[in-house]
Amino acid sequence: xxxxxxxxxxxxxxxxxxxxxxxxxxxxxxxxxxxxxxxxxxxxxxxxxxxxxxxxxxxxxxxxxxxxxxxxxxxxxxxxxxxxxxxxxxxxxxxxxxxxxxxxxxxxxxxxxxxxxxxxxxxxxxxxxxxxxxxxxxxxxxxxxxxxxxxxxxx
Numbered sequence: 001x002x003x004x005x006x007x008x009x010x011x012x013x014x015x016x017x018x019x020x021x022x023x024x025x026x027x028x029x030x031x032x033x034x035x036x037x038x039x040x041x042x043x044x045x046x047x048x049x050x051x052x053x054x055x056x057x058x059x060x061x062x063x064x065x066x067x068x069x070x071x072x073x074x075x076x077x078x079x080x081x082x083x084x085x086x087x088x089x090x091x092x093x094x095x096x097x098x099x100x101x102x103x104x105x106x107x108x109x110x111x112x113x114x115x116x117x118x119x120x121x122x123x124x125x126x127x128x129x130x131x132x133x134x135x136x137x138x139x140x141x142x143x144x145x146x147x148x149x150x151x152x153x154x155x
Contacts, residue, residue: 020141023115025051028058048142052115056138059083059109060152083109085152089130099124106134116140125149 027036027044036044046054064082084105088098107119120137125148127133132152138145 020114023047023051023055023142025054025058028054030057049140049145052113052138052140052142052145053147055113055115056110056136056147057150059113060106060134060150064109080109080112083152085132094127102132110136110138115142120144 024045024047027046027050028034029036038044059081060083062082063086064080064084085102088102088105103122103124106122110116110119116138118139120139122134122136125133125135130153134150134152135148136146136150138147
């Protein structure tokens with residue numbers, strides 16, 4: 001049987017990456033959980049790695065399938081924006097099996113972004129009530145980045 005991947009070469013992958021629009025997001029104040037504005041009251045725009053950080057933060061704050069507004073766009077051609085954690089809150093024991101399932105959900109949510117190539121590490125730093133604190137390292141088309149102390153709070 002012939003190898004079905006023989007025809008695949010690096011130029012195909014490069015073409016795919018070139019088709020992605022330049023990543024921009026509105027700047028986010030992670031400490032105060034709100035948008036950042038310039039001195040004239042206009043949104044600040046961030047790009048590349050900083051935009052990836054904003055996207056990851058906001059994606060992990062959004063419950064998947066809950067809001068119709070997120071069912072469009074470059075990140076969401078298959079309704080996959082956000083993370084599906086609601087099913088674990090108050091319904092599962094805080095054990096390694098549940099932690100593994102939560103990490104799997106988080107990985108799936110983050111890797112839905114075409115700009116993110118790999119998750120280098122993902123650890124659950126703490127779980128306090130409905131607050132989950134994460135540390136992670138990512139590699140995107142713009143380079144590597146680390147996010148530490150990322151809190152996901154479910155109300």
